[in-house]
Amino acid sequence: xxxxxxxxxxxxxxxxxxxxxxxxxxxxxxxxxxxxxxxxxxxxxxxxxxxxxxxxxxxxxxxxxxxxxxxxxxxxxxxxxxxxxxxxxxxxxxxxxxxxxxxxxxxxxxxxxxxxxxxxxxxxxxxxxxxxxxxxxxxxxxxxxxxxxxxxxxxxxxxxxxxxxxxxxxxxxxxxxxxxxxxxxxxxxxxxxxxxxxxxxxxxxxxxxxxxxxxxxxxxxxxxxxxxxxxxxxxxxxxxxxxxxxxxxxxxxxxxxxxxxxxxxxxxxxxxxxxxxxxxxxxxxxxxxxxxxxxxxxxxxxx
Amino acid sequence: xxxxxxxxxxxxxxxxxxxxxxxxxxxxxxxxxxxxxxxxxxxxxxxxxxxxxxxxxxxxxxxxxxxxxxxxxxxxxxxxxxxxxxxxxxxxxxxxxxxxxxxxxxxxxxxxxxxxxxxxxxxxxxxxxxxxxxxxxxxxxxxxxxxxxxxxxxxxxxxxxxxxxxxxxxxxxxxxxxxxxxxxxxxxxxxxxxxxxxxxxxxxxxxxxxxxxxxxxxxxxxxxxxxxxxxxxxxxxxxxxxxxxxxxxxxxxxxxxxxxxxxxxxxxxxxxxxxxxxxxxxxxxxxxxxxxxxxxxxxxxxx
Numbered sequence: 001x002x003x004x005x006x007x008x009x010x011x012x013x014x015x016x017x018x019x020x021x022x023x024x025x026x027x028x029x030x031x032x033x034x035x036x037x038x039x040x041x042x043x044x045x046x047x048x049x050x051x052x053x054x055x056x057x058x059x060x061x062x063x064x065x066x067x068x069x070x071x072x073x074x075x076x077x078x079x080x081x082x083x084x085x086x087x088x089x090x091x092x093x094x095x096x097x098x099x100x101x102x103x104x105x106x107x108x109x110x111x112x113x114x115x116x117x118x119x120x121x122x123x124x125x126x127x128x129x130x131x132x133x134x135x136x137x138x139x140x141x142x143x144x145x146x147x148x149x150x151x152x153x154x155x156x157x158x159x160x161x162x163x164x165x166x167x168x169x170x171x172x173x174x175x176x177x178x179x180x181x182x183x184x185x186x187x188x189x190x191x192x193x194x195x196x197x198x199x200x201x202x203x204x205x206x207x208x209x210x211x212x213x214x215x216x217x218x219x220x221x222x223x224x225x226x227x228x229x230x231x232x233x234x235x236x237x238x239x240x241x242x243x244x245x246x247x248x249x250x251x252x253x254x255x256x257x258x259x260x261x262x263x264x265x266x267x268x269x270x271x272x273x274x275x276x277x278x279x280x281x282x283x284x285x286x287x288x289x290x291x292x293x294x295x296x297x298x299x300x301x302x303x
Numbered sequence: 304x305x306x307x308x309x310x311x312x313x314x315x316x317x318x319x320x321x322x323x324x325x326x327x328x329x330x331x332x333x334x335x336x337x338x339x340x341x342x343x344x345x346x347x348x349x350x351x352x353x354x355x356x357x358x359x360x361x362x363x364x365x366x367x368x369x370x371x372x373x374x375x376x377x378x379x380x381x382x383x384x385x386x387x388x389x390x391x392x393x394x395x396x397x398x399x400x401x402x403x404x405x406x407x408x409x410x411x412x413x414x415x416x417x418x419x420x421x422x423x424x425x426x427x428x429x430x431x432x433x434x435x436x437x438x439x440x441x442x443x444x445x446x447x448x449x450x451x452x453x454x455x456x457x458x459x460x461x462x463x464x465x466x467x468x469x470x471x472x473x474x475x476x477x478x479x480x481x482x483x484x485x486x487x488x489x490x491x492x493x494x495x496x497x498x499x500x501x502x503x504x505x506x507x508x509x510x511x512x513x514x515x516x517x518x519x520x521x522x523x524x525x526x527x528x529x530x531x532x533x534x535x536x537x538x539x540x541x542x543x544x545x546x547x548x549x550x551x552x553x554x555x556x557x558x559x560x561x562x563x564x565x566x567x568x569x570x571x572x573x574x575x576x577x578x579x580x581x582x583x584x585x586x587x588x589x590x591x592x593x594x595x596x597x598x599x600x601x602x603x604x605x606x
Contacts, residue, residue: 198602208605210598217591288520288591295513299501302511 001163004068004090005029010128011100012074013136015144015169017044017053019072022167027065029086030058036133045131046138048168067092070160073099076260077106077271084113091118096156100124100144102188102256103271104181104279107149119149120157122171123180127253139253143170147177179233182226186235187243188272190218192257193293196267197300201252206244216240218289225280225287261300269297304466305371307393308332313431313559314403315377316439318447318472320347320356322375325470330368332389333361339436348434349441351471370395373463376402379563380409380574387416399459403427403447405491405559406574407484407582410452422452423460425474426483430556442556446473450480482536485529489538490546491575493521495560496596499570500603504555509547519543521592528583528590564603572600 005016020026041054098120127139148157164171205211219240273294308319323329344357401423402409430442451460467474508514522543576597
């Protein structure tokens, strides 16, 4: 498959590397890493075995790449305003677009630009960070829950999933992408939000009873909002217990929003907080803790 | 009146200075300021006119002071465990104790030690900071709402109020101290809490729509909890609007909890958050935003 990776952060580089390794023709849109990757290649350090790709097809502009079968979108959601400019040159008659971004609203924005029958969404459970230029550290997990958005042909979804599985990625097709997106928010809102606000890694929040209880409370708030959204699959009330327990294993992991704040980048507040709060409010669901966290994180961006 | 000021921070020094100026026999328990005040005296800079007391009766231990008519308690509430040790040497047959501390629970703790018929509480609306040793900056306001706790004789309350008024302090006796305490919490919880958490002065929070709305929401939460406490005087739902409007005038004012955090002191979390949350929960009132703020402030103390 001819695949373009747009948004080559840790996530885009990691999946792109695996897809290239398994024989796909992968094109990376690169920015700060361009020079290093073009000369020294791309390296993934992983507990599943390190991977070095000495030769990578990197580009500075997507119109140098041409049309592809699949666009893999790994952009930070605050860059969604560049969808049209970045993806249009890649978009041919049969091109599919898969967004692996965080939060809500990304498929809808893409569908409005490129058509409801071309968009896939994937919820990636991946722990990864960037190291020095040209290096990605894979810290754990990596599975993708893949779903078609709106009017896409389900065989196309299956073809993309098979391509990912051939690359060794645990990729399952789910019947209800929206449920999967909300389920990921149950983790993302408290952990990304609180870690970024308090400038602390995951374990600092989990190892202190008042904040561990707060995480539970926030998670319950999100589940209530999610289960008011006519999901095909309800989110079980037992999820917070399970999610908190498994998050202890992450130790001093820094969620992406904390890293964004530490590195002075904008935060993905609209996709992870703004849109969920808005669609919850449309169903008359109040999320006081999530709203408070959103307000305080917005304040940090005013610095 | 023979008055001992225990807890001579900005508040204790300010009111103590006015009480001495008007002819009372005032004894100050001093710590870090002791040497400076004993040699250079005490200075209050105020928009109402500056005040310098060249001679002040300062002591390092309360047993050097002896019995008094009135103990004015201005201690930080995290030091309440020292009530017995600090106040007992001052406490005679007719001694009254007036706590001007923040939050809830202080009168009750004092009453358990010294008797229900001896305790007064005052809610001080005072903007003041300490300057260099021996100097207090009075930034605005200063009125005290004074009330008797439990079984105190109301004529005693009136005598203390008259003494304060003679010193030029706007001191009104209120029939329901509990209402006044809760009303002050409506300001203290959002402003002390959010300013201390975000390390920002009052105007930074007020001049940003999401946090200004959050302040309103927190205030409403506290009013709901307050009005479930069988108060003699209900807190009106119009209070947040009024309080927010008047807080704009404070400009870059740093509430005491922010200063405590900046100067590495413990925060008054139990009196301002812990007790109110507990008595609200006893009436089945949830305060999700206040609870969240409490948890995050507790986390800052673990640094």
